[in-house]
Amino acid sequence: xxxxxxxxxxxxxxxxxxxxxxxxxxxxxxxxxxxxxxxxxxxxxxxxxxxxxxxxxxxxxxxxxxxxxxxxxxxxxxxxxxxxxxxxxxxxxxxxxxxxxxxxxxxxxxxxxxxxxxxxxxxxxxxxxxxxxxxxxxxxxxxxxxxxxxxxxxxxxxxxxxxxxxxxxxxxxxxxxxxxxxxxxxxxxxxxxxxxxxxxxxxxxxxxxxxxxxxxxxxxxxxxxxxxxxxxxxxxxxxxxxxxxxxxxxxxxxxxxxxxxxxxxxxxxxxxxxxxxxxxxxxxxxxxxxxxxxxxxxxxxxxxxxxxxxxxxxxxxxxxxx
Numbered sequence: 001x002x003x004x005x006x007x008x009x010x011x012x013x014x015x016x017x018x019x020x021x022x023x024x025x026x027x028x029x030x031x032x033x034x035x036x037x038x039x040x041x042x043x044x045x046x047x048x049x050x051x052x053x054x055x056x057x058x059x060x061x062x063x064x065x066x067x068x069x070x071x072x073x074x075x076x077x078x079x080x081x082x083x084x085x086x087x088x089x090x091x092x093x094x095x096x097x098x099x100x101x102x103x104x105x106x107x108x109x110x111x112x113x114x115x116x117x118x119x120x121x122x123x124x125x126x127x128x129x130x131x132x133x134x135x136x137x138x139x140x141x142x143x144x145x146x147x148x149x150x151x152x153x154x155x156x157x158x159x160x161x162x163x164x165x166x167x168x169x170x171x172x173x174x175x176x177x178x179x180x181x182x183x184x185x186x187x188x189x190x191x192x193x194x195x196x197x198x199x200x201x202x203x204x205x206x207x208x209x210x211x212x213x214x215x216x217x218x219x220x221x222x223x224x225x226x227x228x229x230x231x232x233x234x235x236x237x238x239x240x241x242x243x244x245x246x247x248x249x250x251x252x253x254x255x256x257x258x259x260x261x262x263x264x265x266x267x268x269x270x271x272x273x274x275x276x277x278x279x280x281x282x283x284x285x286x287x288x289x290x291x292x293x294x295x296x297x298x299x300x301x302x303x304x305x306x307x308x309x310x311x312x313x314x315x316x317x318x319x320x321x322x
Contacts, residue, residue: 042270046279049264053135054286056256057128058294060120062248068237069120072249074229077112079253081223084216096209096217103205108218110198111261113225116252118191122184128291129176132284134188136169141196142277149200154274158320165281165313172306173284176299199277202261203268211265215258278317281310 063072096104122131140162147154205214268276285307291297 045263046267046276052260058290059248059251062244066240066245070233073117076252077226080257081219084219103201106201110194114194118187122187126184132173135283139277139280140166143274145196146200146273161313161316168309203273206265206269212262215261
């Protein structure tokens with residue numbers, strides 16, 4: 001009997017039938033090769049999602065140069081929702097089954113509305129490096145939520161590496177911001193909780209429908225809220241469109257909110273929520289690099305040390321078995 005664990009789906013148990021001969025070595029090798037290819041592609045897709053997400057905070061900072069926080073959030077939701085609706089209509093995708101809508105509501109509330117709004121509000125007073133704290137904690141909270149939600153157990157090695165990696169990222173981010181809490185911390189911790197639920201539920205759902213449809217339908221669900229929000233926020237907040245503002249808003253809508261979520265959910269469906277989430281341990285460090293290149297922030301010599309420590313933790317969690 002061979003048990004194959006999954007972070008987001010029910011445990012699969014392969015049992016050889018009593019009257020059926022064992023599979024040939026070639027078939028077994030082919031199956032192992034297919035599993036390895038699926039895992040490799042899943043890691044690559046999840047990593048591409050992390051790369052896209054690493055630009056979210058710098059993109060938000062650019063968008064906030066010319067728009068208020070409520071305008072940024074509602075406009076990115078509206079633009080991303082229109083892109084998603086166009087894709088779904090062009091490909092004539094059927095409306096999801098009724099059983100999928102509760103999970104889609106969790107995705108919409110966590111990743112489409114909650115996280116973008118709360119982090120945008122936080123970035124009014126917090127730097128991008130300080131806001132990276134929430135991203136450093138996100139892999140651990142996502143894995144914890146998934147374990148509780150699916151009643152999944154992971155090894156002590158897995159959890160030890162995850163906690164260590166999160167601690168390294170938190171310490172590094174706090175060191176970059178001077179170690180003092182900001183007024184945006186409550187927003188950041190609230191964003192952490194809602195996003196973990198959205199990621200985990202979306203990862204589960206991506207095993208039953210393509211990842212781009214998961215985020216696509218979640219965005220379409222939010223279109224009425226986004227339209228009303230934009231109509232109310234734009235007249236009430238200052239509007240000063242610059243190149244940075246437009247570029248940041250477009251990236252938030254098309255890159256972070258739609259394309260990034262697309263590849264992220266596909267990756268999670270292949271390798272599991274808990275393990276995919278550990279790849280996000282590298283996201284704060286990537287964000288800090290973009291902050292230097294795009295926002296002119298200064299990076300301390302501690303960055304390479306933290307990067308190596310985080311990459312080691314990622315490697316351990318990817319190899320650990322629950």
